[in-house]
Amino acid sequence: MHELAITQNILDISLRFAQKSEAKQINYINIIIGELSSMVDDSIQFYWETIAKGTIAEKAIINFQRIPAELICNDCGFSFELSTETFNCPKCNSHKVKIFRGDELMIESIEVE
């Protein structure tokens, strides 16, 4: 449900930058979504058709680059993707691990003409 608010923000930011460079049309919007940001890309695309209607971003295609949550083991240095079963290191079974990637939620760039 919060994807609606997210979609509105994506549109606002994209339009602001497009206007600055006097673009006539936004073709692509490139978004980076970390796994821990709990965002559903299908919903964003779904809302887009309603929210962006009548703007220069109406026909934009949204590209989602999904970043998996990654952890690194403080004991053996092994890095691995988050599983929902256990957070232990799959190599040495240590629980001294920390998350270093996966919180991202940003617009990386737009492509305009």
Add this chain to the structure above:
Amino acid sequence: MKQRISIVENILSANDQMANNNQNIFNEAGIFAINIMASPGAGKTTFIIKTLESLQGRLRIGVIEGDLATSIDAEIVAAAGLPAVQINTGGNCHLDAVMVSNALPALPLEKLDLILVENVGNLVCPASFKLGTHMNILIASIPEGDDKPYKYPGMYRGVEALIISKIDLLPYVPFNMDYFRRGVEILNPNITTFPVSAKTGEGMDAWADWLVEKIKGNS
């Protein structure tokens, strides 16, 4: 002419900005504000009422209640004799900074030391939206199960304190505290945890004393 414009901006920057405004308003009024998040039924409202009782005479408290459509929670709090304002999100799954900003004029800010904001019951969406509070806390209740940190990691990432609630139910439901705490620790190594039972009162004083110290340190 086709061109690529680099942006690299947080998608929720507009909300973050509004959250900063809220924090400025809190700071000017000398108020410490807390965003309380949890799943539906974790016992947020009961926990708030018990917190109010534990802090009675020590801090002047106001409450902002977020809910989908009803004002049941605000009425419960108001019945306890405290200033309370209800935000109905109209079906929205979370509070955002604008909703909190709109609610502030309904509270007597100059007469308050602490505002408790009860977010909408949800373990996903509220984590993304800053409200401008000084602290985020999460209530995790025993009957929800010990696997919640693993299933909702985002929620455990951004909170400063974790209230493990309904500990009076530990003898009756399967809950592996070590497994639970291990998940929490990895997601959020600096978190402070308070096992409590709002029903029996166990652990409530430790939480209230910690909070009073925290607020002193902030002012």
